[in-house]
Amino acid sequence: MPKMKLEMEVNNRKVVKETDTHKRLIDFLREDLNLTGTKEGCGAGECGTCSVFVDGKLVKSCLMPAAKANGAKIETIEGLAKPGELTPVQKAFHKTGASQCGYCIPGMVMAATACLRENPKAGIEEIKERLGGNICRCTGYTKIFEAVEIARSVVAGEAPAGVLDEDEPLGESYIGHNVRRLDAPSKVTGRLKYAADMKLPDMLQMQVLRSPHAHARIVSIDTSEAEAMDGVACVITADDVPGKDGFGVFVHDQPIMARGKVRHVGEAVAAVAAEDLVTARRALSKIKVEYEVLPGLFDAEEALKPGAPVIHDYAPGNVVKHIPVRKGDVEKGFAEADLILEDDFSTQQVEHAYLEPEAGVAYVDADDVVTVISPSQNITHHRHMLADIIAKPINKVRFIMSPVGGGFGGKEDMIYQGMLALAAMKTHRPVQLNFTREESLIASAKRHPSRVHYRMGLKRDGRITAVEFSMLSDGGAYGMSSEGVMRKAAILSCGPYEIENLKVDTRAVYTNNTPSGAFRTFGGMQAQFATESMMDMAAEALDLDPFEIRRINMMKIGSLTHTQQALKTASLDRVLDAAEKASRWEKGAPKVRGATRQDLDGPDTRKSCTLGARIAAEVSGAEKGQRSGASEKTKDSERVA
Amino acid sequence: MTRTKRGRGMAASWYGIARTATIDRAGAWAELDDGGTAKIVTGVTEIGEGILTVLAQVAADELGIRPEDVTIGDNDTARSPEAAHAGATRQTYMIGNSVALASREARNVLFEQIADHWEVEADQLRAFNGEIWALETNLRISMSDAVAICKGRGVVPLGSASFTAHGTGLDPVDGRGAPWQAYVFGTQVAEVEVDTYTGEVQVLGIWAAHDVGRAINPRGVEGQIEGGVVQGLGQALMEEYITVDGHTTTHGFAKYILPTSLDVPQINCVIVEDPDPESPLQAKGIGEPALVPTAPAIMNAIYDAIGVRIKSLPATPEKILKALREHSSDRQMIANANREERARLHERSAT
Numbered sequence: 002m003p004k005m006k007l008e009m010e011v012n013n014r015k016v017v018k019e020t021d022t023h024k025r026l027i028d029f030l031r032e033d034l035n036l037t038g039t040k041e042g043c044g045a046g047e048c049g050t051c052s053v054f055v056d057g058k059l060v061k062s063c064l065m066p067a068a069k070a071n072g073a074k075i076e077t078i079e080g081l082a083k084p085g086e087l088t089p090v091q092k093a094f095h096k097t098g099a100s101q102c103g104y105c106i107p108g109m110v111m112a113a114t115a116c117l118r119e120n121p122k123a124g125i126e127e128i129k130e131r132l133g134g135n136i137c138r139c140t141g142y143t144k145i146f147e148a149v150e151i152a153r154s155v156v157a158g159e160a161p162a163g164v165l166d167e168d169e170p171l172g173e174s175y176i177g178h179n180v181r182r183l184d185a186p187s188k189v190t191g192r193l194k195y196a197a198d199m200k201l202p203d204m205l206q207m208q209v210l211r212s213p214h215a216h217a218r219i220v221s222i223d224t225s226e227a228e229a230m231d232g233v234a235c236v237i238t239a240d241d242v243p244g245k246d247g248f249g250v251f252v253h254d255q256p257i258m259a260r261g262k263v264r265h266v267g268e269a270v271a272a273v274a275a276e277d278l279v280t281a282r283r284a285l286s287k288i289k290v291e292y293e294v295l296p297g298l299f300d301a302e303e304a305l306k307p308g309a310p311v312i313h314d315y316a317p318g319n320v321v322k323h324i325p326v327r328k329g330d331v332e333k334g335f336a337e338a339d340l341i342l343e344d345d346f347s348t349q350q351v352e353h354a355y356l357e358p359e360a361g362v363a364y365v366d367a368d369d370v371v372t373v374i375s376p377s378q379n380i381t382h383h384r385h386m387l388a389d390i391i392a393k394p395i396n397k398v399r400f401i402m403s404p405v406g407g408g409f410g411g412k413e414d415m416i417y418q419g420m421l422a423l424a425a426m427k428t429h430r431p432v433q434l435n436f437t438r439e440e441s442l443i444a445s446a447k448r449h450p451s452r453v454h455y456r457m458g459l460k461r462d463g464r465i466t467a468v469e470f471s472m473l474s475d476g477g478a479y480g481m482s483s484e485g486v487m488r489k490a491a492i493l494s495c496g497p498y499e500i501e502n503l504k505v506d507t508r509a510v511y512t513n514n515t516p517s518g519a520f521r522t523f524g525g526m527q528a529q530f531a532t533e534s535m536m537d538m539a540a541e542a543l544d545l546d547p548f549e550i551r552r553i554n555m556m557k558i559g560s561l562t563h564t565q566q567a568l569k570t571a572s573l574d575r576v577l578d579a580a581e582k583a584s585r586w587e588k589g590a591p592k593v594r595g596a597t598r599q600d601l602d603g604p605d606t607r608k609s610c611t612l613g614a615r616i617a618a619e620v621s622g623a624e625k626g627q628r629s630g631a632s633e634k635t636k637d638s639e640r641v642a
Numbered sequence: 643m644t645r646t647k648r649g650r651g652m653a654a655s656w657y658g659i660a661r662t663a664t665i666d667r668a669g670a671w672a673e674l675d676d677g678g679t680a681k682i683v684t685g686v687t688e689i690g691e692g693i694l695t696v697l698a699q700v701a702a703d704e705l706g707i708r709p710e711d712v713t714i715g716d717n718d719t720a721r722s723p724e725a726a727h728a729g730a731t732r733q734t735y736m737i738g739n740s741v742a743l744a745s746r747e748a749r750n751v752l753f754e755q756i757a758d759h760w761e762v763e764a765d766q767l768r769a770f771n772g773e774i775w776a777l778e779t780n781l782r783i784s785m786s787d788a789v790a791i792c793k794g795r796g797v798v799p800l801g802s803a804s805f806t807a808h809g810t811g812l813d814p815v816d817g818r819g820a821p822w823q824a825y826v827f828g829t830q831v832a833e834v835e836v837d838t839y840t841g842e843v844q845v846l847g848i849w850a851a852h853d854v855g856r857a858i859n860p861r862g863v864e865g866q867i868e869g870g871v872v873q874g875l876g877q878a879l880m881e882e883y884i885t886v887d888g889h890t891t892t893h894g895f896a897k898y899i900l901p902t903s904l905d906v907p908q909i910n911c912v913i914v915e916d917p918d919p920e921s922p923l924q925a926k927g928i929g930e931p932a933l934v935p936t937a938p939a940i941m942n943a944i945y946d947a948i949g950v951r952i953k954s955l956p957a958t959p960e961k962i963l964k965a966l967r968e969h970s971s972d973r974q975m976i977a978n979a980n981r982e983e984r985a986r987l988h989e990r991s992a993t
Contacts, residue, residue, distance in 0.1 A: 047895035098861045102690030132903040139690045141868030142906045175703040179861040182695045215888025266888045326817030347954045350883040379727035384719045402717035405689035439893050497656035513888045522930045533653035533938030551654050566820040572853035572916035573827040579851035579912040580829035593949040595649030606847035607908040609835045
């Protein structure tokens with residue numbers, strides 16, 4: 002590979018290194034200088050996790066060729082504070098709990114630092130704008146804003162530095178006490194090592210060949226040319242699996258690489274482990290796969306029709322799981338109703354978008370234990386499944402959970418750990434695989450897209466007499482968590498209301514779409530979106546306040562749930578009261594009364610945000626002599642005069 | 643008629659804690675260590691929710707030491723007891739209780755030795771924040787000294803525990819069953835502004851009241867609610883993974899739109915604590931439930947503002963505009979407003 006010599010000043014230290022010409026600044030920092038606090042989240046300048054200072058200017062290091070930074074002064078997250086110390090911004094992030102998974106946090110700290118360097122008096126609107134290029138998936142940004150505002154007040158000299166170290170006094174217990182997150186210092190300094198940051202001696206890099214087809218039979222795979230390449234340690238396919246292939250959270254229907262056919266675009270077909278990433282990528286292009294394209298199935302309703310393509314032989318009707326829940330007599334309930342509402346709702350497929358793409362390292366230790374380090378959300382189950390797949394006793398398979406840079410359910414599926422284990426077993430060398438964002442998007446499970454048909458019967462006084470709820474979800478190519486998601490959707494379906502007569506059905510089907518799996522709420526939000534929309538539609542029709550109709554039907558202690566469990570505790574009354582009071586809710590039926598409401602635009606809302614609004618506000622503020630130091634001085638001197 | 647219209651909506655929700663329709667279990671080991679510190683080993687690590695800090699608080703409270711004195715071992719199937727998966731809003735409930743029970747056992751071992759050493763009853767002993775003392779006496783020493791005394795008597799203060807949550811499976815015909823032993827409830831109110839020219843929806847305020855059981859770390863609970871609300875907002879208004887014949891057209895963050903700092907409403911959290919009677923910690927959970935009511939509350943608020951009900955998520959500007967166009971009374975109002983504004987602009991340019 003062609004080389005170049007780079008000279009830079011990195012974190013006040015002169016660096017002279019020879020490196021590959023293709024490297025981006027982020028690669029040079031992470032690979033050549035081991036400054037892994039700078040994270041890669043998207044490789045396209047969209048997420049901001051790789052932000053660094055280049056000659057004092059905030060730059061996304063994934064967009065800058067390393068050669069372009071030659072001669073520049075670079076500052077990374079590691080260089081902000083001396084070892085063992087924290088800057089005011091870092092301290093403030095620690096104080097407010099602004100870091101959760103921590104993966105976006107180095108970039109966020111850099112952006113916040115840039116904001117306060119450029120304007121130490123930045124107001125909240127300016128802070129928000131300057132953080133606008135950095136995505137955080139965990140925190141909802143709120144504690145980050147709070148942190149930057151506290152840091153601002155210290156940096157601007159409006160508050161003593163001591164506020165950064167102050168905590169509320171300890172009472173008689175640590176339970177209920179706002180103990181600062183113990184992992185925050187390691188996150189705000191970029192010192193915590195995620196799987197992609199780990200380096201082991203003699204480690205190979207893995208790349209995965211993925212299916213370009215949604216549904217196709219694999220006629221043949223020829224890996225010989227790739228295997229013969231210099232620097233390639235091994236190529237693996239489904240043929241290398243020594244045990245019983247198959248994983249999944251509920252049904253083990255997914256091979257660790259496609260076996261006989263591919264069922265979705267992006268499914269792993271083969272993988273290469275090589276001395277370096279570039280060789281591994283080049284080797285992928287030398288693998289020849291012959292496909293026979295099969296008719297695809299892309300719609301959940303189509304999947305249930307007779308004659309639809311069959312995705313898995315074991316499920317000829319394409320149904321992954323059907324969960325029925327029955328209670329009372331729905332016919333009787335609808336007959337008693339004064340009002341019957343019927344409608345349809347749908348939700349889309351949603352990506353977890355954790356900032357840390359999938360990554361992992363595998364090795365075989367000196368005692369022949371196959372070890373996989375990855376941000377897996379379920380190492381216990383992964384260990385069981387991998388033991389069967391590689392035909393080893395359970396104690397010869399070891400999973401270590403590395404710090405997870407966001408999961409939300411998306412890292413419960415064992416979609417790559419099996420390939421890493423196989424390559425490590427075949428080479429007896431450590432192997433690392435780091436997904437790109439594009440790879441993560443096409444290969445990982447999503448939130449189930451759903452369609453709900455709803456029928457609700459009510460008495461004039463607002464009491465629900467019957468519900469018929471039917472949900473169809475697209476499970477995509479593999480079962481993953483579909484069964485559990487359908488179960489939870491069915492159990493929670495009709496919401497926190499005691500309904501005497503109900504008929505609930507939830508179904509997930511196989512298609513050739515990107516698989517759906519576990520995602521924060523596990524079917525709960527799809528179901529309750531429909532229910533809570535229906536509740537408001539019913540409230541409008543019956544001229545009831547939305548809180549009131551919910552109180553009329555709510556579950557209480559002793560209520561029988563939809564699955565006929567008697568509740569020992571129930572707090573819906575209290576949370577309804579709390580939300581109504583906190584929001585200063587103006588009572589009334591939901592009849593498009595926004596124009597006349599008196600409870601809008603309170604101090605507990607943010608300002609609406611329009612293009613240029615802040616600049617306009619600042620200009621008019623400056624005109625009035627309220628903002629810049631100069632005009633303040635003028636004002637003072639005027640007063641003196 | 644004004645270009646922007648505001649409205650409010652609300653939604654309620656419920657959720658179950660820990661694994662669904664099955665028995666759930668988690669194990670932990672605890673050791674009171676030299677210097678009044680502790681080692682806690684359990685098969686779990688942080689996925690961002692703050693569980694390591696929660697476990698350190700729980701262990702510290704049970705053992706009478708400080709959270710920063712607690713070291714939590716790595717999550718490693720070959721080195722730590724099974725605590726199963728990081729999901730299902732189960733970490734605080736399952737692993738928290740397991741760590742509480744294991745820590746309690748280690749403390750009881752220490753208390754027995756110190757009581758014997760001091761010649762008092764074990765139930766007279768109390769420990770908190772690095773000190774141990776006997777009620778109705780002047781006896782008080784540091785936990786560091788107490789561990790040294792205990793070890794000097796030949797005993798290492800250890801504990802282990804397994805915590806169980808008793809869910810039952812569902813009947814395959816009518817779904818009858820008791821899937822969880824703990825339930826939580828929540829309610830959110832959303833205030834939105836809809837731009838009737840562009841179809842854009844801004845969420846300006848969210849009031850989120852959630853029962854979490856006993857809150858171990860209230861600031862951490864707020865962090866979970868705020869994060870959940872913003873994920874709910876993303877799903878309500880902008881996020882959509884699209885495939886055409888199985889090929890995605892949203893293959894990066896330039897196409898898959900996520901909420902940024904400029905999309906975030908002011909989030910007002912209200913933590914309601916209805917203690918769980920089934921578990922020693924009395925805590926429940928908040929990870930998943932936080933985002934359940936957000937999208938329907940926002941859709942109900944959009945309806946309040948402009949009179950159109952979006953039943954198909956996400957409520958993109960395109961969908962809002964289309965719905966407004968098809969909504970006749972509103973269409974007329976917008977046409978009138980546009981006409982008036984044009985007339986006003988015309989007047990202004992004429993003068």
